[in-house]
Amino acid sequence: MPAVLATVLVLVLAAVGVVVVRPGPVAQWLGEDPAGDRAAAGTPEAAPAAVLAAADPNAPLPTPAGVRAEIDSLVRAAALGDRVNVSVTDVATGESLYGRGADDGTVPASVTKLVTGVTVLAARGPGHRIPTRAVAGATPGEVVLVGGGDPTLAVDRNGFYPGAARLDDLAAQVKQALGGTSPTKVVVDSSLYAGPVHEPGWDEDIPTHGYGASITALMTDGARSDVPQAKKDHDNGDHAAERAAQPDLAAGRAFARLLGVPTDSVKRGKAPAAGADATAGAPGSELGVVRSLPMVRLVDIMISDSDNIIAEALARQVALARDQPASFVGAAKAMDEVAGELGLPADELSLADGSGLSRTNRISPSLLTDLIALAGNGTRPELAAIFGGLPVAAWSGTLADRYAGAAAKAGAGVVRAKTGTLTGVHAIAGLVTTADGRLLSFAVLTDRAPADGQESARVALDRIAATLAACGCR
Incomplete structure (x- = not known):
């Protein structure tokens, strides 16, 4: 891996x-x-073969007039509604090539995950791994499972996320650390997170229909309660899943089974503080730790699968890195702070969550194109990890089944973008290489589209990006 x-x-x-x-x-x-x-x-590694053609840094730069002539009529398509905000920027120079409501905050839906990805990579770094710990409880044999916010934690090798940290590995460490003392009880400490487990701006059906979940500092498999079925559904393109109502307690019960202790006694509590000279097995002493996939992989999964639960967990990692409460409010404040540190127009960013499920989120198209250009221009190479999972038109992720029609076929393979959809809200933001080989960042957001025109809106969005791919725009 x-x-x-x-x-x-x-x-x-x-x-x-x-x-x-x-x-x-x-x-x-x-x-x-x-x-x-x-x-x-002494054996050098062979250079990797190119999968997508690289942008030509010497390609002629499109002109604002050229871009306007190509897409101005397309952004006025009736399928996109009466509020369509757009930004197109050259990645190498940062020059704005087209703007229509470019600085206006717009409901972004899942395009929000680009902001979450960039801010967590900046705040935590690509190699950061989230720990899940087990410590000795207040009485002999009591084990406290301490959640660190890893949403991909698995129970065993059959987990949903390949390569994730596993509770069975942690249980083996605990048994070895306890030596002759048998585990007797499991306590769950999920106190790292604060505030409500659901964001108030979420639609009522989001927690119950499986695209959201209770956001707790301890969970397994993204809070999925039926992992085998979730894997089957995921293979068929359905990312919704049945979720545990109390993910932290569900994880605690799974851990108890691995330790061979009663599951009906699992309850929430707080890990005792470890003394400075605590011996192995003393209250608060560490009995074991497992760590998540590195941040670069978590961001990759979040973007490629549009995984809402991972997104909310990573938003809280930004909060923790900036000494804010690990809550919806704290995460939003921290992401705004990091965006400002990166030189992005943070006054054009107003977030309520990290996934984009909330209708109260607002992001301007120009912030998105600036963010994409920053991640792609080489000045902050650690941020380029957001591109690893970015869907490719007519090939992967949420764009796998798009860009096949004649009107958008020019975008196939050369548009890489994150999409976002809520009822009446459609968004796309990413990269496109022009016919001349110039790399552009683009963002199109509409939050007043006809509620019953989802497919028509997607076709209209795809046509805009495909037109940029087909033109020199000069």
């Missing part, structure tokens, strides 16, 4: 115009020795 990921990220960086001589930093993010065994063996 790490070697494959390093190669993928190198390809992604190349595709957005970032020159990478070797994947040493990537290996460090993944906890590897950059030199590794390859250096010792």
